Amino acid sequence: MNKKQSKSALSESENKPLSKNVSPVSAKRIRNFRKNKFSEEDLLKDLLNGNKTALGRGITLIESNQTSHQQKAEYIIEGALPHAHKSIRIGITGVPGVGKSTFIESFGSYLIGKGKKVAVLAVDPSSSVSRGSILGDKTRMENLVKEKNAFIRPSPSGESLGGVARKTRESIILCEAAGFDVILIETVGVGQSETTVHSMTDFFLLLKLAGAGDELQGIKRGIVEMADAIVINKADGENQKAAREAKLEFNRALQLYPPKESNWKPEVKLCSALYDQGISDVWEMITVFENKVRKSGFFQHNRQEQNKFWLYQTVNDYLKSRFYDHPEIKTALKEQLKLIEENRTTAFAAAKHLLDLA
Amino acid sequence: MNKKQSKSALSESENKPLSKNVSPVSAKRIRNFRKNKFSEEDLLKDLLNGNKTALGRGITLIESNQTSHQQKAEYIIEGALPHAHKSIRIGITGVPGVGKSTFIESFGSYLIGKGKKVAVLAVDPSSSVSRGSILGDKTRMENLVKEKNAFIRPSPSGESLGGVARKTRESIILCEAAGFDVILIETVGVGQSETTVHSMTDFFLLLKLAGAGDELQGIKRGIVEMADAIVINKADGENQKAAREAKLEFNRALQLYPPKESNWKPEVKLCSALYDQGISDVWEMITVFENKVRKSGFFQHNRQEQNKFWLYQTVNDYLKSRFYDHPEIKTALKEQLKLIEENRTTAFAAAKHLLDLA
Numbered sequence: 001m002n003k004k005q006s007k008s009a010l011s012e013s014e015n016k017p018l019s020k021n022v023s024p025v026s027a028k029r030i031r032n033f034r035k036n037k038f039s040e041e042d043l044l045k046d047l048l049n050g051n052k053t054a055l056g057r058g059i060t061l062i063e064s065n066q067t068s069h070q071q072k073a074e075y076i077i078e079g080a081l082p083h084a085h086k087s088i089r090i091g092i093t094g095v096p097g098v099g100k101s102t103f104i105e106s107f108g109s110y111l112i113g114k115g116k117k118v119a120v121l122a123v124d125p126s127s128s129v130s131r132g133s134i135l136g137d138k139t140r141m142e143n144l145v146k147e148k149n150a151f152i153r154p155s156p157s158g159e160s161l162g163g164v165a166r167k168t169r170e171s172i173i174l175c176e177a178a179g180f181d182v183i184l185i186e187t188v189g190v191g192q193s194e195t196t197v198h199s200m201t202d203f204f205l206l207l208k209l210a211g212a213g214d215e216l217q218g219i220k221r222g223i224v225e226m227a228d229a230i231v232i233n234k235a236d237g238e239n240q241k242a243a244r245e246a247k248l249e250f251n252r253a254l255q256l257y258p259p260k261e262s263n264w265k266p267e268v269k270l271c272s273a274l275y276d277q278g279i280s281d282v283w284e285m286i287t288v289f290e291n292k293v294r295k296s297g298f299f300q301h302n303r304q305e306q307n308k309f310w311l312y313q314t315v316n317d318y319l320k321s322r323f324y325d326h327p328e329i330k331t332a333l334k335e336q337l338k339l340i341e342e343n344r345t346t347a348f349a350a351a352k353h354l355l356d357l358a
Numbered sequence: 359m360n361k362k363q364s365k366s367a368l369s370e371s372e373n374k375p376l377s378k379n380v381s382p383v384s385a386k387r388i389r390n391f392r393k394n395k396f397s398e399e400d401l402l403k404d405l406l407n408g409n410k411t412a413l414g415r416g417i418t419l420i421e422s423n424q425t426s427h428q429q430k431a432e433y434i435i436e437g438a439l440p441h442a443h444k445s446i447r448i449g450i451t452g453v454p455g456v457g458k459s460t461f462i463e464s465f466g467s468y469l470i471g472k473g474k475k476v477a478v479l480a481v482d483p484s485s486s487v488s489r490g491s492i493l494g495d496k497t498r499m500e501n502l503v504k505e506k507n508a509f510i511r512p513s514p515s516g517e518s519l520g521g522v523a524r525k526t527r528e529s530i531i532l533c534e535a536a537g538f539d540v541i542l543i544e545t546v547g548v549g550q551s552e553t554t555v556h557s558m559t560d561f562f563l564l565l566k567l568a569g570a571g572d573e574l575q576g577i578k579r580g581i582v583e584m585a586d587a588i589v590i591n592k593a594d595g596e597n598q599k600a601a602r603e604a605k606l607e608f609n610r611a612l613q614l615y616p617p618k619e620s621n622w623k624p625e626v627k628l629c630s631a632l633y634d635q636g637i638s639d640v641w642e643m644i645t646v647f648e649n650k651v652r653k654s655g656f657f658q659h660n661r662q663e664q665n666k667f668w669l670y671q672t673v674n675d676y677l678k679s680r681f682y683d684h685p686e687i688k689t690a691l692k693e694q695l696k697l698i699e700e701n702r703t704t705a706f707a708a709a710k711h712l713l714d715l716a
Binding site: 012025049074077078082083084166169170175225253256296307308309310311313314315316318320321323336337340341343344345346348350352353354355 | 432440524549585611660665666667673674676678681698701705706708
């Protein structure tokens with residue numbers, strides 16, 4: 001194994017005097033480098049003081065694919081890390097039209113009224129195509145966006161879910177280091193994105209609509225299992241009866257699932273985000289949850305397990321992409337898949353053939 | 359990429375005359391090799407004629423970890439492949455005590471009475487520890503084991519689930535090539551083994567017990583979603599009322615799940631394997647299923663997708679084990695996991711550190 005010397009940005013930041021043997025040109029370059037370094041130090045300092053512009057710039061560095069930006073991002077994340085982890089991270093999912101933006105607007109404003117600092121992030125791997133289908137249009141949260149104690153950031157775009165996930169997770173750390181104590185992470189649930197958001201949050205909230213008889217139809221497999229709460233939105237006006245019926249139905253369905261590792265029993269709540277009704281109930285429930293799982297130690301345990309999961313996930317994703325992105329493997333894979341379709345090879349013989357090429 | 363010359367056993371089987379330049383010793387070695395080759399040809403021929411001893415020997419070669427055995431196994435699998443795939447593969451799962459052996463005894467005997475040839479395999483990654491907890495004791499199927507048209511094989515042991523899965527999937531091919539047209543694959547459901555068995559079968563059957571109020575409690579997440587049928591066993595004597603209630607409960611629960619890709623609506627059946635009651639109903643249901651999915655093309659499509667899944671699975675498992683089994687990575691991984699527990703690094707920085715070592 002050859003050990004690459006991948007220096008972290010941090011290792012450069014010591015204030016060594018320049019050697020006398022260094023040429024004036026080099027010296028200038030080095031000074032400029034150090035100056036840039038100091039500007040990251042300033043950025044970090046501002047960020048830790050809760051400056052939203054610095055936070056935004058830090059996240060922009062995380063989202064950049066440029067190596068120099070990535071090194072700066074690493075420096076800032078390392079500096080932010082000891083100050084992070086004081087928040088509760090809440091995942092919010094639901095089909096388009098369920099009122100996620102309205103819910104976050106109402107819920108976020110309520111929390112700010114209670115003295116909280118609220119960051120809203122999104123995980124939307126499709127946003128490269130649809131140009132930011134969620135949170136892209138901040139006008140949908142027109143009150144929240146004006147609040148001093150709110151920070152809203154659309155999904156990083158132009159990336160695979162794995163890339164979006166990494167960037168979002170690192171952004172969470174910066175938000176927390178900047179003093180945001182409630183992190184809302186929204187997803188529309190494209191592909192595996194609910195699972196992704198579930199694996200980076202402490203509490204997972206599924207938004208549903210009242211009405212429409214067969215309540216569980218159309219929900220992707222496994223989503224209900226992941227939910228810590230199902231919140232039925234638009235439970236107002238003529239919808240109220242249907243919403244109450246949906247609540248009963250969901251409560252019955254939830255009882256059929258085995259207990260969660262957290263020992264938390266998922267709850268079903270009604271709300272009308274448009275009329276700010278039922279919002280405080282949702283927060284009270286989450287507070288009860290947080291107290292319970294912090295006391296039991298599950299909260300801390302779960303975050304550690306999530307971090308370990310992401311370590312393995314990152315390594316495995318990289319190993320796979322390195323293998324499958326190789327041109328020779330790509331060609332051979334096509335051939336082997338064709339042989340499989342024609343029943344002319346087994347999955348294992350085909351795999352062996354590919355691995356022998358690598 | 360350096361292309362390793364990993365010759366398949368097949369490439370050696372051509373009857374080339376020996377070169378005159380070959381030394382007598384080498385010539386003898388080569389002749390012996392060819393002789394062994396011919397003995398595999400005989401084994402394959404016997405296997406294709408339905409000889410159970412040859413089938414058993416073929417599976418023993420698949421289960422062996424010796425390179426020479428693996429080459430022989432490859433030759434036999436390649437020869438068997440064109441003759442396989444005429445069966446229906448049925449996965450059977452359920453908690454210990456639900457009566458899996460009794461059910462298979464009754465169900466298998468019924469099928470043999472209908473002129474079927476029945477192979478019973480097992481997937482039990484724990485069998486290395488518990489020394490064959492399922493099917494290890496053939497006396498639990500004392501009638502079936504005596505049948506000419508039944509073949510019963512315990513789980514390959516001493517292996518990871520991945521290893522057991524590969525061996526079982528290859529064994530299925532040999533069973534099918536030997537003329538077995540119903541393949542029953544039993545699992546106790548340790549870890550991920552139900553998912554594994556689900557991904558190698560056409561029909562997935564969950565055995566349950568009657569009685570005990572909260573019917574879905576204790577079933578692992580996702581198992582009910584995978585089931586094409588829930589069969590409530592021991593629905594006899596005093597259990598009958600409870601069994602009927604359980605059937606209602608399960609039917610209600612199944613309606614809450616979104617439709618399957620196969621368009622098959624999972625059914626709930628009652629049976630008493632001990633008294634051979636309800637067994638024909640189960641088979642009729644599976645026949646209806648098979649006709650339906652063969653007609654729609656899902657049957658063939660699903661098998662192809664399963665094969666492709668196993669190709670990727672095998673490659674990915676290998677890539678991971680090659681990485682994580684490396685001593686240097688093992689040590690570094692421990693260190694990084696500790697840093698994660700102490701909140702001193704991020705999952706992504708830790709992953710990068712490990713990948714830089716490789």
